Amino acid sequence: MRTIGAIGAEANGDLPAHKAGEAFGASRAAISKAGKFGAATLAALLMPVAAFAQDAVPTVDKGDTAWMLTSSVLVLMMTVPGLALFYGGLVRKNNVLTVLAQSLAACCVITLVWFVAGYSLAFSGDNPFIGDLSKAFLAGVAPDTLSGTIPETVFFFFQMTFAIITPALITGAFADRMKFSALILFYILWSLIVYAPICHMVWAGSGYFFNLGALDFAGGTVVHMASGISGLVIALMIGKRRGHGKVPFTPHNLVYSVIGVGLLWGGWFGFNSGSALSAGTTAGMTAVTTQIAAAGAGVSWAAIEWLVHKKASVLGIISGIVAGLVGITPAAGFVTPGGALIIGLATGIVCFFASTTIKNKLGYDDALDAFGIHGVGGTLGALLTGVFATVAIKGGDAPVGVIDGNIGQLWIQIQAIVVTFLVAGIGSAIIYKVVDLIIGCRVPEDVERDGLDLGLHGEAVQ
The missing domain is CATH 1.10.287 (Helix Hairpins)
Known part of the structure; x- marks a missing residue:
């Protein structure tokens, strides 16, 4: 190469x-x-x-490379232990090890899938919708092969951490219900059939939405909407947890969840600022917008919860923080700090009602609010990116978002959202049916009643 x-x-x-x-x-x-x-x-x-x-000969920038290696490790930390602890604290005690195992499995399985074919399908070829297999097993990627100012191996590693956390996020929607063996097969198929095409369309140089001008700085469509809508589809297809609506499913250890969110919050700076792909001014501004949006959503979720329920819960505050991080992800490198604050405040309020009032009214069992936070927050963030993105931050000469006078950007964002929902929703439904026919997705009733930790892994938290 x-x-x-x-x-x-x-x-x-x-x-x-x-x-x-x-x-x-x-x-x-x-x-x-x-x-x-x-x-x-x-x-x-x-x-x-x-x-x-x-x-004219390209050279490695050691500063950029060091920052991208650091960012990659930060994003990997978001899955294990960040997401693992966040989700693990929210389920019942007899299912916590299962949730941790699901995040660990994502790290291991998706690493191999990404190496074998995922990276190539996402970032190679000239097709606008899916890559080819020219880089399968990292073919043609040598130690000195560059991607901009960093080694392509570092770019591969960074993008791999995104591919890992995205399917792990889905598990929150159908927590307490799926067989571990079925989940492994689902991970493999979903990464190749759903994630790789969406990633290619949005981020690859030949991608359809990349060339259309869709704005997704760090994964509003690729990561959050794709995982959120997929989680909702699987939750609907696998059915509600036994006792849902009749018995309480309260978090067994919110301390775990707070620690998990702290790790997610810190790791998110690798997620967002790392998406600048260099250690420059864009990375710096992205860190500022990320922090402001997360804080804004934490405040707005707590405030609306206080108004509705007369108290601000710890669960609400950490949920709001995550919602803000999700909402700013597609916009982080394109908006001003003021725009980030508006996105954060709006995302906290909207995701609160999506995860409580709307979910309860419609009756679906999105156990850990994967859709309510990631699906809804990612969608809102993608829309507001089209509104608040500005040439003053993004750079260039042409107007970017609606505030610059480019109302057409909003239509481009809507197209990317609709296609992401269709690809993720339909693809996940097909994959679920295939896995269910081959293995059977749902655990037996006695395993679900007694706990998946013992039933699937032969272990239990004492």
Whole structure:
């Protein structure tokens, strides 16, 4: 695989680096034979050519690479232990190990899927809807192959952590109900059939929505909407937990969940600021907008809960923080801090009602509010990105969002949202039916009653 810089050099007719060196050597020989005036003339003519040829060769930026490696580890930490603890504290005590196992399985299984085919399907080829297998098993990706200013291996690693956490988020919707074996097969199929095409369309250079101009800085469509709508579909298809609506399903340990959210919050700076793909000004602004939106949503969720229920719960505050982080994800590198505050406040309020009033009224069993927070929050964030994105932050010359006078951006965002919902929803329904036919998805009644930890893993929390 050629590097981006090499391709650009060839397109411009520039000399490759080793040929530039030969040319520079020849120029020195000519200088030594020429007179004083001729040497000065040759030097003036040839030196800029050699220097320009050398500049055209791409090099690794060590600062960018260090930041992207750090960001990758931060995002990996979001799944284990962040999401694992957040979800683990919200379920009953006899299911906590199962939830942790689901996050661990995502880390292991999706790493292999991403290496074998997922990365290639997401980021290779010229098709606008899905990649090819030209980079399967990292074919053609050498240690010195670059993606911009960082090694492509680092880009692969960073994107892999997104591919890991996305299906892990889905498990919150159908917690307490699915077989571990069925989940593993679901992970594999979903990553290839749902995640890879959406990722390709939105983020790959040849992707349909990428070229249409859809704005998704760090995964509002790719991660949150895709996981949220998939979780809702599976929750509906697998059915409600036994006793749902009759017996309380209270969190067994909110301390676990608070610790988990703390890890998610810290890791989210790798998630969002890392999506700048460099350690520059965009990463800095993204960190600011991420923090403001998370805080704003934590406050607005707590405030509306206080008004409705006369008290602000710990569960509500941490749910609001996560909602704010979800809402700002597609917008983080495109909006001002003021825009981030509006997105955070709005997401906290909307996700509160989606996870309480609307869910209770419609009666679906989204156990840990994967759809109420990620599906709804990601959708709202994608829409508001089209409103508040501005050229002052994104850069460039053309107006970006509605506040810049570009109302057309909102229509582009809506198209990306609709297609994401269709691909994730229909794809998840088909995958669920296939897995159910092959393995059977739901645990037996006695396992669900006594707890999945003992029934599926032979272990229990003491």
